[in-house]
Amino acid sequence: MASKLHQLQSKAVAASQFVAKHGCVYYKQLLEQNKQYIQNPPTVEKCSELSKQLFYTRLASIPGRYESFWKEMDAVKQLWKRKDELRVEDAGIAALFGLELYAWFCVGEIVGRGFTFTGYYV
Structure with a gap:
């Protein structure tokens, strides 16, 4: 566990050094590219x-x-x-739409709780 903490800490230090080194240049470049919106x-x-x-x-x-x-x-x-005339493509689109709804509501709720499952004892 300590080695993982040390790895995470070293990655965080490396990331902060990268941001400190290149952040100002990126910020100025971003503002220059989007100056029409300022x-x-x-x-x-x-x-x-x-x-x-x-x-x-x-x-x-x-x-x-x-x-x-x-x-x-x-x-x-x-x-x-006209559900009797339903094609496979339309059924596939409906299934993907249902899956997307599931992801937005259920999985989004799980992510919002910090990836915890309430009501389940594992």
Whole structure:
């Protein structure tokens, strides 16, 4: 156990040395590549204005997303009505979608709890 702790500590030291050596260059390069997104002057007022713009823009997009949702639901209803004509590809897509839902909800919950399983005694 002590040797693993020592290995982890040495890796952490190596990583922090790498960041200390190359972090500033990476930071400047990142800012240079994305300077079109930087607002000048960088003040608290400007940040507040941008956050309000983002909030109200997202709020204004709700009706369009709501309409898209109901179009998708209508497509699912049509597929369900014609379930006798269901192809293997459509069934595969539905299975992958179900697997993705499982991953987002169940596995995400497990990861959020720090990879602990509640209710199980192992």
